[in-house]
Amino acid sequence: MGGRIHGFLGGVLLTSAITYYTSQYIQKNQQFISHQLRTSENIINNRILSDKDLQKPLEPISSHITTTGRVSFGETCKDIWNDEIITMVNWIYSINWYQWGVELDKSVVKAVDSLKK
Numbered sequence: 151m152g153g154r155i156h157g158f159l160g161g162v163l164l165t166s167a168i169t170y171y172t173s174q175y176i177q178k179n180q181q182f183i184s185h186q187l188r189t190s191e192n193i194i195n196n197r198i199l200s201d202k203d204l205q206k207p208l209e210p211i212s213s214h215i216t217t218t219g220r221v222s223f224g225e226t227c228k229d230i231w232n233d234e235i236i237t238m239v240n241w242i243y244s245i246n247w248y249q250w251g252v253e254l255d256k257s258v259v260k261a262v263d264s265l266k267k
Contacts, residue, residue, distance in 0.1 A: 201246055 196202040 198248055201249055
């Protein structure tokens with residue numbers, strides 16, 4: 151009889167532990183996903199759908215100059231290439247797509263109106 155009770159209590163303990171850790175895992179995932187959704191919503195609302203981020207004062211650019219030496223000419227070329235790629239990607243991200251879309255829409259409406267006349 152004692153073996154059955156111990157087995158039952160062991161099963162209850164195991165099930166409770168699995169349920170508890172599963173709920174903790176789900177809660178951590180929920181917090182992470184909620185944070186990512188809030189961040190995405192902020193980016194969409196403040197950068198893509200409006201230009202609120204452009205109205206913020208610009209932070210001064212650091213004038214700190216650093217130099218590094220490379221082991222080989224190939225490494226230096228790779229670093230220069232990577233810097234150019236990063237500069238290009240940052241330029242693409244800096245485009246105000248909302249304002250560009252508004253201007254494109256105005257020009258299309260103007261062109262269609264001129265074609266109607």
